[in-house]
Amino acid sequence: MSKYPDNLKYATSHEWVRVDDDGIATVGISHHAQDALGDIVFVDLPELGTTVNAKDEVAVVESVKAASDIYSPVSGEVVAINEDLKDAPETVNSQPYDGGWFFKIQISDEKELEELMDAEAYAEHVEDA
Amino acid sequence: MAKKTALYKQHLDAGAKMVDFAGWEMPINYGSQIEEHNAVRSAAGVFDVSHMTVVDVSGRDAGVYLRYLLANDITKLDADGRALYSAMLNDDGGVVDDMIVYRMSFGYRLVVNCATRMKDLSWMAQHTAGYAVSILERPRLAILAVHGPDSIDKVTGILPGAQVDAVKLLGNFRGVELGDWFIARTGYTGEKGVELIFPDQAAPALWQQLIAAGVRPIGLGARDTLRLEAGMNLYGHDMDDNVSPIAANMEQTIAWQPENRDFIGRAAVTEHLARQREGLLPYLTGLVLEQRGVLREGQKVITDKGAGIITSGTFSPTLKHSIALARIPVNSQSCQVDLRGTLTPVRIVKPNFVRFGKKIFD
Numbered sequence: 451m452s453k454y455p456d457n458l459k460y461a462t463s464h465e466w467v468r469v470d471d472d473g474i475a476t477v478g479i480s481h482h483a484q485d486a487l488g489d490i491v492f493v494d495l496p497e498l499g500t501t502v503n504a505k506d507e508v509a510v511v512e513s514v515k516a517a518s519d520i521y522s523p524v525s526g527e528v529v530a531i532n533e534d535l536k537d538a539p540e541t542v543n544s545q546p547y548d549g550g551w552f553f554k555i556q557i558s559d560e561k562e563l564e565e566l567m568d569a570e571a572y573a574e575h576v577e578d579a
Numbered sequence: 580m581a582k583k584t585a586l587y588k589q590h591l592d593a594g595a596k597m598v599d600f601a602g603w604e605m606p607i608n609y610g611s612q613i614e615e616h617n618a619v620r621s622a623a624g625v626f627d628v629s630h631m632t633v634v635d636v637s638g639r640d641a642g643v644y645l646r647y648l649l650a651n652d653i654t655k656l657d658a659d660g661r662a663l664y665s666a667m668l669n670d671d672g673g674v675v676d677d678m679i680v681y682r683m684s685f686g687y688r689l690v691v692n693c694a695t696r697m698k699d700l701s702w703m704a705q706h707t708a709g710y711a712v713s714i715l716e717r718p719r720l721a722i723l724a725v726h727g728p729d730s731i732d733k734v735t736g737i738l739p740g741a742q743v744d745a746v747k748l749l750g751n752f753r754g755v756e757l758g759d760w761f762i763a764r765t766g767y768t769g770e771k772g773v774e775l776i777f778p779d780q781a782a783p784a785l786w787q788q789l790i791a792a793g794v795r796p797i798g799l800g801a802r803d804t805l806r807l808e809a810g811m812n813l814y815g816h817d818m819d820d821n822v823s824p825i826a827a828n829m830e831q832t833i834a835w836q837p838e839n840r841d842f843i844g845r846a847a848v849t850e851h852l853a854r855q856r857e858g859l860l861p862y863l864t865g866l867v868l869e870q871r872g873v874l875r876e877g878q879k880v881i882t883d884k885g886a887g888i889i890t891s892g893t894f895s896p897t898l899k900h901s902i903a904l905a906r907i908p909v910n911s912q913s914c915q916v917d918l919r920g921t922l923t924p925v926r927i928v929k930p931n932f933v934r935f936g937k938k939i940f941d
Contacts, residue, residue, distance in 0.1 A: 488800065489613040491894040492871050510919070512873045514804065514894050515613050517919060543611070 453481045453573070455547055459563055460572035461523040463505075466547065467566060469557070475524050478551040479542065480512065482576045487513035490539045495531040495553055502528060502555065504562050511542070520552060524562045525548055530554035584629035585721050585779035589786050593796045600799060601694035603630040608798035615801035616896040619768055620936045623727035624797035625789045629807025630693040633717040634703070639684030640710040645687055647842055648706055649680065650824065652834030656682035660754040662765050664832055666824045667691075667702065673820040674827065675702050676860065677812065681754055688776075690722070690759065692814045706843070716773060721782035726772030726792060726805075728936065734773055737788045744775065767802065769809025769934045806891050807902065810865065810931035816876060817863060817890040817904050825851040826906055828863040828930055856914055858909050861887060865930035866903040872918050874903035874925070881922065882911035889916065897933045902929055 458466040464483035468476045479501050484490065492512040504524045509520035531553045535541060542550035557563075567575060581604040590597065594608035608615060618624045636645060645653045651665035661682050667675040676695045681688040689810070691699045703714055725734050735743045745755045746762055751771075754763025760777040775785070790796065803813065810828075812818055818827035825848055833848060834840070854860040866889070868874055874892030881887075887907030895902045907914065907927075915922045928940040 488608065489611055491613075491873065494871070512894070514800065514896075517873060517875065540613075 453567075454569040454576075456569045458547065458569065459523070459557070459566035460569070460575075461521065461566055462575060463521045464519060465523050467563070468525045469563065473557050473560070474529060475555045475557050476551050477523060477553055477555065478546055479520065480572070480576075481546050483518075484543050484546045484550070487511060487518055488515045489513055490542045493535040493539045493542065493552065496528045496533065498528055498531060500528045502526065504559075504565075513570075522555065523566055524555055524557050524559070526555040526558040528553050529556050582630070584627055586627045586629065586786055589783055590627065590796070593790070595796070595798065598799075600630065601720065603652065603693060605630060606796070606798040608800045612798065612800035612804065613896045615795060615797045616804050618795040619727045619770055619797055619801065619805055619896055620796070621728065621730040623725060623733045623772075623793070624795045624801070625786065626724040626726070626775075626797045626799075626802055627721070627782075627786070628701070628724055628783070628802075629721040629779060631722055632691045632693055632696045632699065633718055633720050633722070634689040634691060634700070635683070635686065636689060636712060636941035637715070638710070638712040640712045641686040644707065644710040644712045645680065646840060648656040648703065650833045650842055650844065650848070651680075652840060653682070653687060655682055655834070656680070658682065658753075659684050660749075662752045662754060662757075662763055664827055666818075666832060668824065668842070668844025668848065668927065669702075669820060670825050670844060670847065671845040672825075672851055673822060674814070674818045674822060674824055674829075677818070677829075681761070681763060683761070684756055684771050684911050692775075694815060714799065719779050720776050721787065722767075722774060723728075723782065723789075724766050724772060724774045725794050726766050726768045726770045728770065730770070730772040730794075733792050733794050734775075736792055737785070745846045749773075767809070767811055768805040769876065770805075770936070775815070786931050804896060807891050807893050807904065808891075808895050808897055808933035810904070810929075812863075812904070813891055822906075823848060823851040823860065824856050826861050826863060826903075847896075855909060858884075860909070861906045862909050863904055863906050863930060865889065865928040865932060866892075866905050866914065866916065866925045867898075867928055867932070867940070868901040868903075868916070868918075868923065868925045870900075870923075872901060872923060874901045874916060879917040880907050880914060882907050882914045884908035884911045887911075894930060897936070898938055902932050
């Protein structure tokens with residue numbers, strides 16, 4: 451597994467976004483974020499149907515070490531949440547880009563995606579931090 | 580430059596994530612803190628705690644000096660090797676540090692915190708006037724703690740024959756000197772186990788043998804969740820220079836008898852005890868949150884008797900919910916914690932959560 455897959459876009463606050471053909475964005479947190487947080491023990495997700503703005507706090511991750519806000523990288527409506535994380539939050543640690551996704555958003559403004567980083571830029575962002 | 584223990588290379592080889600801990604580069608975990616925690620509760624783990632400060636106290640007046648310096652009474656140590664937990668108090672009854680004291684053939688060995696090293700050494704030196712006592716820091720000693728239900732078997736499977744017999748016979752809170760090695764049944768996890776204090780050049784070999792025997796390396800992250808489940812205080816969090824031991828669940832570690840023993844802070848903590856009985860000084864208790872969420876150090880606590888604060892909080896890997904130590908008004912009946920802006924009810928329990936792998940509160 452690549453640490454930062456090329457087919458994803460990344461936010462400075464360490465969320466990743468994968469946009470599918472139907473304009474739905476899947477959101478999770480990066481390998482770097484899960485590693486920095488340590489073992490994740492709870493994930494609080496937004497309600498289905500909520501309308502969110504880019505950079506809103508929409509979810510919370512609690513690890514053994516700290517609580518951390520998760521920001522939506524894009525604006526739109528929450529159309530799916532990953533219910534599996536309720537019983538298996540450690541999936542975020544083991545599969546941050548697959549089973550560990552957080553929520554899906556029907557994007558309302560595709561232009562916001564341009565503000566996100568590609569894998570290479572994000573890798574540099576993480577190294578500089 | 581950061582200080583390193585004799586096992587720095589072994590930590591990196593084991594995949595440790597290293598962090599700064601009071602000037603020492605130490606392993607916080609080797610991948611998963613929760614897996615390490617569970618290994619200590621269910622099998623055996625080894626902690627490198629060589630960053631802790633070892634201070635040997637000897638001389639004709641070593642005992643008399645320590646009876647004045649410490650809130651607990653070292654005359655309870657009726658044989659060499661025996662161990663005692665004690666606070667060292669200031670004149671106002673605040674906690675300078677907490678420590679384990681061992682009675683040794685040469686006098687006494689104190690194991691104090693590493694973050695308080697300079698303060699402790701200078702405090703100890705300040706109070707030697709009039710005592711024939713020698714205080715010697717022992718920076719070249721390694722300390723390995725091996726804990727968990729399988730720990731004694733693992734350790735005795737490795738040590739040379741003469742040491743094996745001595746270690747097998749040890750009772751809890753007892754130790755044995757074997758040349759320049761000291762091995763004691765003490766620790767900070769709520770599991771059985773031993774702490775080995777020995778010349779640090781021998782540390783890499785012993786570490787490798789323990790790992791080869793299936794003992795898992797455990798980082799400081801799991802050390803913290805283990806001690807908190809066991810209801811053990813952490814200096815600088817649950818108490819410090821400005822917190823009375825009476826407000827830190829340490830009343831039982833103060834030797835009040837004999838009444839004519841003068842020790843530093845005695846007058847102050849005697850008054851603290853009286854004030855607590857009038858409801859004027861808080862106490863340290865346990866909190867549990869059985870729903871989702873994690874109690875964290877620094878969160879505000881509201882009870883029916885007033886305000887308090889969480890001094891240590893975590894997710895308990897053994898209980899699978901959050902636990903905390905909190906300093907709150909005495910006689911509080913109901914309790915809520917400000918969890919990220921939401922007042923959430925929590926249960927007040929005795930500040931001991933897990934012992935020998937099992938839940939121990941009601």
